Amino acid sequence: MYKTIIIDGLAFALPLLIIAIGGIYSERSGVTNLALEGLLGFGAFSGALFIVFLGGHFSQNSNIPIYLSIIMAALGGALYATLFALLCIKFKSNQVIAGVVINILSQAITTFLTRQINQNFFEQPSDKFQIGVFPRISIPVLKDIPIIGAVFDNFYTFNIIIIALLAVTWYLLYKSAFGMHLRACGDNPQAVDAAGIDVEKVRFKAVVLSGALSGVGGICFAYSISANFSPAIYMGYGYLAIAALIFGNWKIMPTFVACLIFGFARSGGNELAKFLQLSSSYLDLTMTLPYILTLLLLIFFSKRNRAPRALGEIYDKGKR
Amino acid sequence: MAKDYDYIIEFRHLTKRFPGVIANDSINLQIKAGETFALLGENGAGKSTLMSMLFGMYEPDEGEIYLRGKKTKIKSPRHATELSIGMVHQHFKLVENFTITENIVLGIEPKKSMIGIPMVDIKGTDIKISDLSREYGLDVNPTDVIEDVNVSTRQRVEILKMLYREAEILIFDEPTAMLTPQEIEFLLEIIRNLKEAGKTIILISHKLDEIKQVADRCAILRNGKLIDVLDVKETSTQTMANLMVGKDVSLDVAKEDSVKGEVILDVKNLFLKNMFDVKIVKDVSFQVHAGEIFSLSGVSGNGQMEIADAIAGLLPIDSGEIFLKNRKINELSIRERTEQGISYIPEDRQVYGLVLEFSLANNLVLKSYYHEPYSNRHILNDEAIFNHADKLIDNFDIRAGKGKDTIVRSMSGGNQQKAIIAREIDLDSDLLIFVQPTRGLDIGAIQAVHQKIIAERDRGKAILLISLELDEIIALSDRIGVIYNGEIQRIADAKDISREEIGEAMMGVAKNA
Numbered sequence: 060m061y062k063t064i065i066i067d068g069l070a071f072a073l074p075l076l077i078i079a080i081g082g083i084y085s086e087r088s089g090v091t092n093l094a095l096e097g098l099l100g101f102g103a104f105s106g107a108l109f110i111v112f113l114g115g116h117f118s119q120n121s122n123i124p125i126y127l128s129i130i131m132a133a134l135g136g137a138l139y140a141t142l143f144a145l146l147c148i149k150f151k152s153n154q155v156i157a158g159v160v161i162n163i164l165s166q167a168i169t170t171f172l173t174r175q176i177n178q179n180f181f182e183q184p185s186d187k188f189q190i191g192v193f194p195r196i197s198i199p200v201l202k203d204i205p206i207i208g209a210v211f212d213n214f215y216t217f218n219i220i221i222i223a224l225l226a227v228t229w230y231l232l233y234k235s236a237f238g239m240h241l242r243a244c245g246d247n248p249q250a251v252d253a254a255g256i257d258v259e260k261v262r263f264k265a266v267v268l269s270g271a272l273s274g275v276g277g278i279c280f281a282y283s284i285s286a287n288f289s290p291a292i293y294m295g296y297g298y299l300a301i302a303a304l305i306f307g308n309w310k311i312m313p314t315f316v317a318c319l320i321f322g323f324a325r326s327g328g329n330e331l332a333k334f335l336q337l338s339s340s341y342l343d344l345t346m347t348l349p350y351i352l353t354l355l356l357l358i359f360f361s362k363r364n365r366a367p368r369a370l371g372e373i374y375d376k377g378k379r
Numbered sequence: 380m381a382k383d384y385d386y387i388i389e390f391r392h393l394t395k396r397f398p399g400v401i402a403n404d405s406i407n408l409q410i411k412a413g414e415t416f417a418l419l420g421e422n423g424a425g426k427s428t429l430m431s432m433l434f435g436m437y438e439p440d441e442g443e444i445y446l447r448g449k450k451t452k453i454k455s456p457r458h459a460t461e462l463s464i465g466m467v468h469q470h471f472k473l474v475e476n477f478t479i480t481e482n483i484v485l486g487i488e489p490k491k492s493m494i495g496i497p498m499v500d501i502k503g504t505d506i507k508i509s510d511l512s513r514e515y516g517l518d519v520n521p522t523d524v525i526e527d528v529n530v531s532t533r534q535r536v537e538i539l540k541m542l543y544r545e546a547e548i549l550i551f552d553e554p555t556a557m558l559t560p561q562e563i564e565f566l567l568e569i570i571r572n573l574k575e576a577g578k579t580i581i582l583i584s585h586k587l588d589e590i591k592q593v594a595d596r597c598a599i600l601r602n603g604k605l606i607d608v609l610d611v612k613e614t615s616t617q618t619m620a621n622l623m624v625g626k627d628v629s630l631d632v633a634k635e636d637s638v639k640g641e642v643i644l645d646v647k648n649l650f651l652k653n654m655f656d657v658k659i660v661k662d663v664s665f666q667v668h669a670g671e672i673f674s675l676s677g678v679s680g681n682g683q684m685e686i687a688d689a690i691a692g693l694l695p696i697d698s699g700e701i702f703l704k705n706r707k708i709n710e711l712s713i714r715e716r717t718e719q720g721i722s723y724i725p726e727d728r729q730v731y732g733l734v735l736e737f738s739l740a741n742n743l744v745l746k747s748y749y750h751e752p753y754s755n756r757h758i759l760n761d762e763a764i765f766n767h768a769d770k771l772i773d774n775f776d777i778r779a780g781k782g783k784d785t786i787v788r789s790m791s792g793g794n795q796q797k798a799i800i801a802r803e804i805d806l807d808s809d810l811l812i813f814v815q816p817t818r819g820l821d822i823g824a825i826q827a828v829h830q831k832i833i834a835e836r837d838r839g840k841a842i843l844l845i846s847l848e849l850d851e852i853i854a855l856s857d858r859i860g861v862i863y864n865g866e867i868q869r870i871a872d873a874k875d876i877s878r879e880e881i882g883e884a885m886m887g888v889a890k891n892a
Contacts, residue, residue: 254486
């Protein structure tokens with residue numbers, strides 16, 4: 060049983076993590092990002108769109124379209140995030156309101172387009188894009204290690220992609236000059252400006268990157284949870300990612316831990332329901348576990364955590 | 380080092396205008412390479428504006444800047460940095476959750492390569508910063524995080540930022556305003572080290588003793604005009620103080636002698652700390668009687684604003700006691716103090732005095748809306764509020780485009796101030812605290828405010844006036860307390876103290892004499 064908890068837990072925690080890292084990029088640059096939900100949805104939609112139109116051009120058993128769809132999801136997320144960045148940075152609108160608008164708009168547009176495309180191109184009234192199942196692999200030898208071997212057993216290969224992205228994004232945020240500028244923008248944009256760096260440019264890049272990462276997370280959710288894209292993708296995982304990054308104190312590694320806790324709480328809840336042989340309607344109840352956990356954790360930990368000092372502050376050059 | 384110029388900096392007829400004011404009026408000034416040059420003047424004399432033009436923050440309206448003998452247009456602070464000019468602002472520009480080294484290298488990060496991946500080299504730079512810090516006696520630890528270090532250290536980080544960028548001309552804008560006496564000594568020592576290393580230093584200040592200690596020459600600015608350039612060694616602080624304050628402007632207000640009544644406000648042994656836990660008010664005691672105007676005179680940043688905030692309840696008291704009509708008010712909330720009889724006209728009228736997005740009528744009942752007749756059982760009574768507004772607008776000659784419905788943000792500064800004064804006087808409190816009541820107002824509005832203050836005194840109110848304008852203090856006060864460095868230097872009847880004596884006490888000169 061623990062095996063299922065670990066396997067399913069990771070399959071949930073890692074996409075959540077990559078979305079949360081997207082959020083960290085945006086928020087550490089000083090832009091409040093409630094739009095993660097919309098960004099992951101739009102990213103998943105873009106990836107799925109690629110599959111339904113071009114997936115058929117590849118050979119039957121090829122995994123290439125699946126991996127390409129991840130890139131398309133990242134591009135779609137980035138493109139949609141550009142809209143969010145324009146609203147927040149170029150037009151200096153309220154970031155909270157812009158985020159909520161982006162979420163609502165994303166759900167409306169993708170639902171509408173999915174239906175229309177299904178009707179007009181495939182002549183079937185459906186709000187789903189079938190995208191297939193993501194390949195799973197096991198690593199021999201390692202998977203036979205007691206308990207932690209489950210990590211290497213029958214896992215989605217996107218786990219590897221996300222772990223690689225984790226390394227890259229960690230490096231970029233903490234070790235590169237760009238990351239330094241980004242983090243400085245979230246603390247004291249005036250200081251960044253005085254150092255001759257364009258605050259708005261840095262924030263723009265950060266928000267677009269956050270969209271790309273959320274898109275990757277979104278398509279991974281679409282593959283692992285339902286094997287299709289449908290409006291059901293808007294389940295609040297974007298908000299859960301925000302909770303994870305707040306719980307992780309806007310730092311990548313603690314956020315990783317937070318996502319693991321959420322992931323295992325979710326898979327553990329599922330297993331618990333099965334173990335108690337509850338009817339499937341109780342599954343909905345156990346599904347609330349990560350959210351209840353979120354509430355509890357936030358109550359206890361959010362006091363100690365500190366948001367980036369300039370978070371949500373619209374940068375105005377004239378202001379001193 | 381051969382030089383083909385006489386002066387490293389030369390201003391020729393430099394003029395800068397802001398709406399309604401000439402901040403710098405055709406300034407001609409030459410600064411030699413390697414000297415420590417002080418800019419002396421009261422608040423608003425134009426010192427900061429002049430330096431802002433040198434640092435590329437403002438563009439001059441007229442005149443030219445010659446840098447190292449060449450006519451130069453300084454386009455931006457970044458451009459100024461490229462021209463080896465550095466500036467330590469009054470408000471530091473530091474990233475709080477970065478280390479000292481990270482702050483210093485921000486924007487010009489040194490790179491290193493690890494297994495082929497480029498990275499910002501912080502560790503390697505720590506050593507370089509350490510060396511630089513030791514060279515000039517700055518004593519900072521490069522790996523400390525800014526949010527953990529005090530104001531003085533932050534300032535030294537700003538100095539290091541300039542040095543790391545190899546600045547030759549270093550501008551300090553009021554560098555000692557927020558420092559303790561020990562820290563000031565330390566800073567002055569650093570400035571001497573920098574001069575020794577051949578840097579040209581420009582010091583904006585109004586603290587004469589500091590200028591006397593480190594500067595070679597000093598320029599005195601008043602009302603945007605250059606009054607004189609003096610050799611500091613050969614000039615007494617007295618002369619400098621007289622030149623700085625000037626005697627030509629005076630606002631005469633007709634007033635009778637005061638009829639002094641009972642003690643209304645009694646401040647005993649007050650100690651206050653600011654947000655950095657620095658003692659800013661030390662053992663201050665004074666009394667204000669009914670029917671008199673008592674003023675606290677001092678240069679900005681010597682603790683007088685904090686005293687007003689503490690009396691009004693905005694700033695917690697470290698130790699000491701405040702009595703209002705013989706009742707201790709230390710523990711009372713702001714509203715309770717208002718009800719006990721304190722009216723407060725704060726320095727920052729737009730932040731503490733008004734709700735800018737509210738109508739004038741609503742602003743006029745900000746401190747009384749919860750009383751009858753303005754509300755009945757928690758429901759606001761618009762009619763009463765409007766009538767009240769119309770009455771005050773009439774009595775205090777508040778000019779607003781749409782009368783009581785005007786959104787306060789759209790009103791002029793003078794009328795905003797009149798609105799606050801109207802509201803506070805209308806409370807009929809026994810004590811009125813005026814902080815900088817005429818800041819930013821034009822002559823007409825200033826006179827109107829002054830007349831109101833005197834009218835209230837004549838009605839038997841106790842008035843505490845805190846102002847940075849010596850003219851205002853002299854025009855209005857019955858008794859004057861002079862504050863310097865958080866301590867009252869002397870308290871005297873206005874009749875018994877001359878402008879020069881006040882000026883000296885404000886500079887802490889009298890104490891040494």
